[in-house]
Amino acid sequence: MRKVLPSFTSASSWFEVYASFSTFIMLIRTAFYDLIPHQLRSFIVSNLQAFFNTQPNNQISLKINQFWINWSEDNNELFLAAQEYLPTRITRTYKSLRVCKLENEKNLSLAVDESEEVVDEFEGSKFTWKLRKTSEENSRDSGKKAFVLTFSESNRESVLDRYIPHILKTYEAMKAEKRILKIHSSEAYGWTDRELSHPATFHSLALDSELKQAIVDDLDRFLKRKEFYNKVGKPWKRGYLLYGPPGTGKSSLIAAIANYLKFDVYDLELSSIQSDSELMRSISHVSDSSILVIEDIDCNKEVHVRSTTDDKGNGKLNLSSLLNNIDGLRSGGGGGWVIIFTTNHKEKIDPALLRPGRMDMHIHLSFLTGKVFPVLASNYLGIQGPHPLFEEIQGLLDKTQVTPAVVAEHLIRNEDPDLALEALVQFLRTTVEGHPTELY
Numbered sequence: 101m102r103k104v105l106p107s108f109t110s111a112s113s114w115f116e117v118y119a120s121f122s123t124f125i126m127l128i129r130t131a132f133y134d135l136i137p138h139q140l141r142s143f144i145v146s147n148l149q150a151f152f153n154t155q156p157n158n159q160i161s162l163k164i165n166q167f168w169i170n171w172s173e174d175n176n177e178l179f180l181a182a183q184e185y186l187p188t189r190i191t192r193t194y195k196s197l198r199v200c201k202l203e204n205e206k207n208l209s210l211a212v213d214e215s216e217e218v219v220d221e222f223e224g225s226k227f228t229w230k231l232r233k234t235s236e237e238n239s240r241d242s243g244k245k246a247f248v249l250t251f252s253e254s255n256r257e258s259v260l261d262r263y264i265p266h267i268l269k270t271y272e273a274m275k276a277e278k279r280i281l282k283i284h285s286s287e288a289y290g291w292t293d294r295e296l297s298h299p300a301t302f303h304s305l306a307l308d309s310e311l312k313q314a315i316v317d318d319l320d321r322f323l324k325r326k327e328f329y330n331k332v333g334k335p336w337k338r339g340y341l342l343y344g345p346p347g348t349g350k351s352s353l354i355a356a357i358a359n360y361l362k363f364d365v366y367d368l369e370l371s372s373i374q375s376d377s378e379l380m381r382s383i384s385h386v387s388d389s390s391i392l393v394i395e396d397i398d399c400n401k402e403v404h405v406r407s408t409t410d411d412k413g414n415g416k417l418n419l420s421s422l423l424n425n426i427d428g429l430r431s432g433g434g435g436g437w438v439i440i441f442t443t444n445h446k447e448k449i450d451p452a453l454l455r456p457g458r459m460d461m462h463i464h465l466s467f468l469t470g471k472v473f474p475v476l477a478s479n480y481l482g483i484q485g486p487h488p489l490f491e492e493i494q495g496l497l498d499k500t501q502v503t504p505a506v507v508a509e510h511l512i513r514n515e516d517p518d519l520a521l522e523a524l525v526q527f528l529r530t531t532v533e534g535h536p537t538e539l540y
C-alpha cells in the first residue's frame with residue numbers, strides 16, 4: 101500500500117495534488133466546450149439542473165387559509181377537508197395531538213396540533229402539513245388559521261391535479277359516512293322532518309341473497325352513472341316498485357336503501373295533497389340526493405293515472421303528469437333521486453306507470469322462507485350461526501305463508517332465545533296444520 105499511495109504529509113505534496121486536480125478540471129472543461137456540440141451541451145446542463153431541483157431544498161409551500169379572505173366568513177372547503185383528512189394520517193408516532201369525545205360521535209376525535217407536523221404519503225411522495233395561526237394574538241383576525249402544505253417542486257403538478265382532489269374526495273366520503281339522515285313527511289303545509297333512525301341495512305334484511313345483491317348492484321350502477329346522465333341530458337333518477345303483502349319488509353328495504361346511499365327520505369303522503377299544483381310544489385322542495393317514497397299508490401283513490409280531472413271535472417292528482425314533471429325537474433343531472441313506489445297490489449297499477457324509466461326495477465317482497473330465517477334470528481335474538489331448532493322452523497316456514505313481520509313479533513316476545521324459538525315452533529305448527537291465528 102505504501103508504494104502505491106503517495107505520501108501527503110508535506111505541504112508541497114498537497115500543492116502538487118491541488119495543481120494536478122485543477123489541471124484535470126480545466127482539461128474536462130475545455131473538452132466539454134470544444135468537443136461536445138452546443139445542443140448536446142444544453143441538454144446535459146438542463147438535465148443536471150432538473151436533477152438538482154428535485155433535491156429537498158427545492159420545496160414549495162401552499163398556504164390554505166381557513167377563510168378565503170380573512171375578514172370574510174367564507175369557509176375554505178379545502179381547509180375543512182384538510183382538517184378532517186389529516187387526523188386519519190396521524191399515526192402513533194406523533195407526539196402532540198388534540199383529542200376529544202364529541203356527543204354525537206362514537207369514536208374519539210383527533211386534531212392536528214399547531215406544534216405538530218403531519219407527513220402524508222401519496223403516490224410515493226411525501227407531503228408535509230403544518231397548522232399555523234394566520235395573524236397575531238389580539239388582532240382582529242386572531243384565532244384564524246391556515247394549513248401550510250410543503251412538498252418537493254417535482255410534485256408541483258401532482259399536488260393540484262391529483263393530491264388535492266384526492267383529499268377533497270376523501271372528505272366528501274367522510275362527510276357522507278357521518279351524515280345524519282332525515283325522513284321528511286308531507287303535510288298539508290309542507291314538509292316536516294325528523295331523524296331517520298331506522299337501523300335496517302342490507303345485512304339485516306331477511307331477503308333472498310340473490311335479490312339483495314341485484315338491488316345493491318343496481319344502486320351501485322345508479323350512483324356511478326351520474327356523469328353519463330348529465331352527458332346525455334337525461335334525468336339522473338332511478339325508480340323502484342316494491343310490492344308484496346303488508347309486513348314483508350317494504351319500509352325496512354326503503355330504510356336499508358337510504359342507509360346504503362346515505363340519502364334522506366321524503367315520504368309523500370298523497371292523501372294529504374289536493375291538486376297537481378300542490379303536488380308539484382311539494383316535489384320541487386325535495387332536495388338532491390334523496391329518496392322520494394310514494395306509498396300505496398294503488399290505494400289512493402284521489403290519484404288518477406291519465407286524466408287531470410275526475411268525473412266531476414275537479415282537478416285531481418295525476419300520477420303520470422307527476423312523473424313527467426319529475427323528469428323535467430331532474431333533467432340535466434342534479435344530485436339524483438331514487439323514487440320508490442310501494443303497493444300491496446301490483447295488478448291494480450296502470451301498466452303505463454310500470455314501464456322502465458318510471459319503475460325501472462320491480463321488487464317482489466314475499467312471505468318468509470326457511471333459507472333466510474337465520475337473519476331474523478340474528479336480528480332479534482342475537483343468534484349467530486346454527487341452532488338445534490332451526491331445521492324444524494325452516495321446514496315449517498317453507499310449508500306455510502307467514503310474513504317476516506309476524507315472525508319478528510314472535511321472536512321479540514321472549515328474551516331467552518331457546519324459549520322464543522320453541523314458541524315460534526308451536527305457532528308455526530298450528531299454521532301448517534291449518535289453524536292459523538295470524539298470518540300477517
Ligand SMILES: Nc1ncnc2c1ncn2[C@@H]1O[C@H](COP(=O)(O)OP(=O)(O)OP(=O)(O)O)[C@@H](O)[C@H]1O
Binds near residue numbers: 305348351504
Ligand atoms: N324482510 C324483512 N327483513 C327483516 N325484517 C323484516 C322484514 N320484513 C319485515 N320485517 C320486520 O317487520 C317489521 C314490519 O316490516 P315493514 O314495516 O318493513 O313491512 P312493510 O312491508 O313495509 O309493511 P306495511 O306494508 O304494512 O307498511 C319491521 O320492523 C321489521 O322488523
